[in-house]
Amino acid sequence: MIRGYMNFRCDNCNNTFRALNIEYGATAMSVPMPCPNCNSRHTYPPNWRILGFYPFGNNREVYKRLWERMEKEESKCESK
Numbered sequence: 703m704i705r706g707y708m709n710f711r712c713d714n715c716n717n718t719f720r721a722l723n724i725e726y727g728a729t730a731m732s733v734p735m736p737c738p739n740c741n742s743r744h745t746y747p748p749n750w751r752i753l754g755f756y757p758f759g760n761n762r763e764v765y766k767r768l769w770e771r772m773e774k775e776e777s778k779c780e781s782k
Contacts, residue, residue, distance in 0.1 A: 705732075712737035713744040713762065726768070734765065734772070744769050 708723040714737070721735035734745045746765035 708732065708747055710735055710737075710745040711748045712740060712742055713746065713765075714742040715740045718748065731764070731768065734768065743772070 703725045705723040707720055709718055710721055711718045717737055717739040719738055724733040726733045734743050736743055737745055746761045749761050
């Protein structure tokens with residue numbers, strides 16, 4: 703489901719950009735959108751800092767696991 707637009711940050715080139723916010727597999731997470739600068743899919747929504755702390759944890763760490771899962775599934779498709 704498309705939920706509008708949101709900001710993403712690229713883990714490779716640290717570029718921040720605005721892209722579609724698409725729901726990832728019926729979860730609260732968003733599908734990593736490709737970076738317009740380097741075309742990497744290693745992107746994530748930056749943390750929301752509220753009153754000096756991050757109430758939603760470190761998004762980058764959560765998205766690292768997602769990137770690994772996406773790459774593993776991609777390699778399965780390529781090997782078929």
